[in-house]
Amino acid sequence: MKxxxxxxxxxxxxxSLVSQEKPNVIYILADDLGYGDLSxxxxxxxxxxxxxxxxxxxxxxxxxYSGNTVCSPSRAVLMTGLHSGHCFVRGNIPNEEIELDPxxxxxxxxxxxxxxxxxxYGKWGLGQTNIPGNKDPLxxxxxxxxxxxxxxxxxxxxxxxxxxxxxxxxxxKGTYVHDIIMNxxxxxxxxxxxDKKPFFCYIPTAVPHAAMHAPKHLHEKWRKVYPQFDxxxxxxxxKGEYCPDVQNPIxxxxxxxxxxxxxxxxxxxxxxxxxxxxxTIIMFTSDNGAHKEGGHDPKFWNSTGGLKGYKRVMHEGGIxxxxxxxxxxxxxxxxxxxxxxxxxxxxxxxxxxxxxxxxVGLDGISFVSELKGETQKKxxxxxxxxxxxxxxxxxxxxxxxxxxKVYKLAKKKIQLYDLEKDLYEEKDLAKKYPEVVKEFExxxxxxxxxxxx
Numbered sequence: 001m002k003x004x005x006x007x008x009x010x011x012x013x014x015x016s017l018v019s020q021e022k023p024n025v026i027y028i029l030a031d032d033l034g035y036g037d038l039s040x041x042x043x044x045x046x047x048x049x050x051x052x053x054x055x056x057x058x059x060x061x062x063x064x065y066s067g068n069t070v071c072s073p074s075r076a077v078l079m080t081g082l083h084s085g086h087c088f089v090r091g092n093i094p095n096e097e098i099e100l101d102p103x104x105x106x107x108x109x110x111x112x113x114x115x116x117x118x119x120x121y122g123k124w125g126l127g128q129t130n131i132p133g134n135k136d137p138l139x140x141x142x143x144x145x146x147x148x149x150x151x152x153x154x155x156x157x158x159x160x161x162x163x164x165x166x167x168x169x170x171x172x173k174g175t176y177v178h179d180i181i182m183n184x185x186x187x188x189x190x191x192x193x194x195d196k197k198p199f200f201c202y203i204p205t206a207v208p209h210a211a212m213h214a215p216k217h218l219h220e221k222w223r224k225v226y227p228q229f230d231x232x233x234x235x236x237x238x239k240g241e242y243c244p245d246v247q248n249p250i251x252x253x254x255x256x257x258x259x260x261x262x263x264x265x266x267x268x269x270x271x272x273x274x275x276x277x278x279x280t281i282i283m284f285t286s287d288n289g290a291h292k293e294g295g296h297d298p299k300f301w302n303s304t305g306g307l308k309g310y311k312r313v314m315h316e317g318g319i320x321x322x323x324x325x326x327x328x329x330x331x332x333x334x335x336x337x338x339x340x341x342x343x344x345x346x347x348x349x350x351x352x353x354x355x356x357x358x359x360v361g362l363d364g365i366s367f368v369s370e371l372k373g374e375t376q377k378k379x380x381x382x383x384x385x386x387x388x389x390x391x392x393x394x395x396x397x398x399x400x401x402x403x404x405k406v407y408k409l410a411k412k413k414i415q416l417y418d419l420e421k422d423l424y425e426e427k428d429l430a431k432k433y434p435e436v437v438k439e440f441e442x443x444x445x446x447x448x449x450x451x452x453x
Contacts, residue, residue: 021279022114022115022116022198022354022355023198023279023280023281023327023353023354024189024192024193024198024199024200024201024276024279024280024281025111025199025200025201025280025281025283025350025353025354026189026200026201026203026267026280026281026282026283027200027201027202027203027283027346028203028205028264028282028283028284028285029075029078029122029202029203029204029205029285029286029287030205030207030208030260030284030285030286030287030322031071031123031154031204031205031206031207031208031209031286031287032071032208032209032210032286032287032288032289032290032291032293032311033207033208033286033290033303033321033322034286034289034290034298034301034303034304034305034310034317035289035290035303035304035305035307035316035317035320035321035322036290036301036302036303036304036305036306036307037208037257037286037290037301037303037322038051038052038322039052040052040055040056040060040322040324041060041305041322042302042305043301043302044302045254045300045301045302046254046257046258046301047261048257048261049261049265050261050262050264050265050268051260051261051264051284051324052324053264053265053268053326054264054268054282054284054324054325054326055284055324055325055326056333056334057326057328057333057334058282058324058325058326058327058328058331058333058335059324059325059326059331059332059335059336059337059370059371060323060324060335060336060337061322061323061324061325061336061337061338061339061341062336062337062338063320063337063338063339063340063341063400064285064320064321064322064323064341064342065319065320065321065340065341065342065343065382065384065400066285066286066287066288066289066319066320066321066342066343067083067084067087067287067342067343067344068084068090068091068288068319068384068385068386069288069289069311069312069313069314069318069319069384069386069396070091070092070288070311070312070386071092071123071125071151071209071287071288072089072091072092072093072098072125072126072151073087073089073090073091073092073386073387074287074288074343075124075125075126075204075287076088076089076100076126077342077343077344078107078287078343078344078346078347079100079106079107079126079140079347080100080104080106080344080347081107081344081345081346081347081348081358081359081362081363081364082344082361082362082363082364083342083344083363083364083382083383083384083385083447084383084384084385084386085383085384085385085447085448085449086363086447086449088100088101088451089126089392090385090386090387090392090394090451091386091387091388091389091392091395092151093389093390093392094390097390098126098127098135099126099127099133099134099135100126100127100134100139100140101134102134102139102140104359105359106140106141106347107141107202107346107347107350108120108137108140108141108142108200108202109140109141110141110347110350110351110354110356110359111141111200111350111354112141113356114198114354114355114356115198116197116198116199116200116354117143117188117192117195117197117198117199117200118141118142118143118144118199118200118202119142119143119144119145119146119185119188119199119200119201119202120137120142120144120145120146120147120202120203120204121145121146121147121181121182121184121185121188121201121202121203121204121205122147122148122181122202122203122204122205122206123147123148123151123154123204123205123206123209124137124145124147124148124151124204125151125154125204125287128149128150129145129147129148129149129150129163129166130149130163130166130167130168132166136166138165138166142202144164144165144184144188145163145164145165145166146162146163146164146165146180146181146184146185147162147163147181147204148162148163148177148206149161149162149163149168152238152239153238153241154206154209154210155206155209155210155211155236155237155238155243155293155294156210156211156213156236156237156238156241156242156243157176157177157178157206157211157213157256158171158173158174158175158176158177158213158241158242158243158244159171159177159238159241159242159243160173160241160242162177162180162181164184173242174242176213176215178205178206178207178259178260179215179259179263181205182203182205182263185201185203186266186267186270188201189201189267189270189271189274190270190274193274193275193276194274198354200350204287205260207256207257207260208253208256208257208260208296209291209293209294210236210291210293210294211234211236211237211243211246211252211294212234212236212246212249212250212252212253212256212294212295212296213244213246213252213256214251214252214253214254214255214256214258214259215255215259218254218255218256218258218259219246219248219251219252219255220251221251221255221258222248222250222251222252222254222255222258223247223248223251225251225254226248226250226251226254227248229248229249229250229251230247230248232247232248232249232250232295233245233246233247233249233295234246234249234252234294234295234296235294235295236293236294236295246294246295249294249295249296249297250295250297250300252295253296253297253301264284268282277328278328278329280327281325281326281327281330281353282324282325282326282327283323283324283325283346284322284323284324284325285321285322285323285324285343286321286322287321288311288318288319288321289303289304289307289309289310289311289313289317289318289319289320289321290303290304290310290311290317291310291311292310292311298310304316304317306423306424307320307423307424307425308424308425308426309425312386313396314384314386314396314397314398314407315398315407315425316405316419316423316424316425319384319398323341325371327371330371330372331371331372331373332373335373337370339367339370339376339378340378340379340382340400340402341365341367341370341379342364342379342382343364344362344363344364345364345365345366345367346364347359347362347364348362348364348365348366349364349366349367349368349371351366352366352368353368363383365377365378365379380401381399381400381401381443381447382399382400382401383397383398383399383443383444383447383448384397384398384399385397385447385448392451393410394410394448395409395410396408396409396410397444397448399440399443399444399447400419401440401443403418403419403420403421404416404417404418404419404436404440405417405419405425406437406440406444407425408444413430414430414437414440414441415428415430416428416429416430416433416436416437416440417429
């Protein structure tokens with residue numbers, strides 16, 4: 001009997017030890033944040049010291065790519081591990097047309113299988129969150145969802161309701177919903193840390209997308225910095241929602257970013273206070289390139305860092321995004337990586353981190369080796385496909401392979417760029433290197449799978 005009890009105690013201890021060793025993961029997905037919008041990537045007109053800490057205390061990627069050049073298809077790539085030539089949605093289509101197939105193993109389900117608590121806080125972008133069924137994040141591995149009702153409502157930070165686990169919660173007029181959502185994410189982290197439960201906290205914030213809404217005190221602060229823009233009005237609202245116009249959207253953007261950066265600082269402090277800092281991985285990136293909506297002026301802010309193109313365009317400014325990863329004691333602080341990676345890599349990376357088998361048929365490659373500074377397997381290429389309309393007709397395609405990048409508009413000839421010599425895609429080399437173009441034509445044909453009708 002004593003031997004049996006000792007054995008049980010040993011097993012219990014080992015299970016507890018394994019549970020404690022599983023890293024917590026916080027994945028923060030900004031919305032329409034450009035490659036040059038963070039000071040760690042060269043932003044000069046405002047500082048993001050707390051977001052920057054994720055990179056200065058961890059790893060900064062220079063060649064990371066979103067799943068697509070707009071919101072919903074980019075998030076679909078993130079969830080499925082499939083690039084946009086294989087993914088089920090390749091452009092922004094109405095919420096009622098989007099839902100994840102329950103047969104797929106998606107990102108949060110990998111964590112659930114590994115025994116994690118899972119929570120999502122912000123903009124889902126893959127269906128209306130108050131509709132039961134496959135559109136609901138809770139149907140795909142999340143224990144909790146708090147955020148916007150739909151993608152269109154997420155254009156404002158002053159909606160009339162937010163959704164908590166499928167139910168709409170009324171909001172007092174004038175309440176800044178982003179802060180409610182972030183506080184719920186903090187509650188999730190604190191609860192699971194105290195329960196010693198490993199967790200996956202997904203924060204797909206709407207910042208800095210659409211309406212340039214900021215907390216009033218920060219908006220007023222930045223109006224004093226940039227009073228010359230007080231004559232500008234930023235308009236962006238969703239039908240039926242309270243969405244005030246923004247006087248001086250330049251100031252609104254700066255105030256929004258300062259508020260968000262402060263919250264990331266509070267999160268980093270909280271992880272240390274909870275004693276889970278060393279065992280928590282934080283990833284920070286953006287769903288696509290910089291936008292021009294709600295009065296936002298990406299030229300004033302140099303939001304693309306000089307890269308060509310914006311959101312909805314397959315040039316580098318539309319798909320190359322910031323990517324910072326922090327994991328104390330595992331990632332050497334202050335490193336920079338030029339490893340070419342994309343959203344499809346997150347699912348296989350996570351599977352490796354939490355000790356789960358990778359789902360079959362993924363396009364992504366785990367970059368755990370890159371995080372640890374070891375020899376890293378590389379992609380043959382990254383493929384991108386952007387469609388428009390309910391029919392999802394191809395609008396543009398792009399491929400990144402080593403130093404080469406191709407960009408192709410529908411029914412137009414391929415443009416070829418050498419990113420090592422021409423990062424800003426100014427010189428089309430297609431006529432000079434026809435043999436390279438032929439290789440890319442084969443890749444585009446190989447990577448594109450027609451969508452099921």
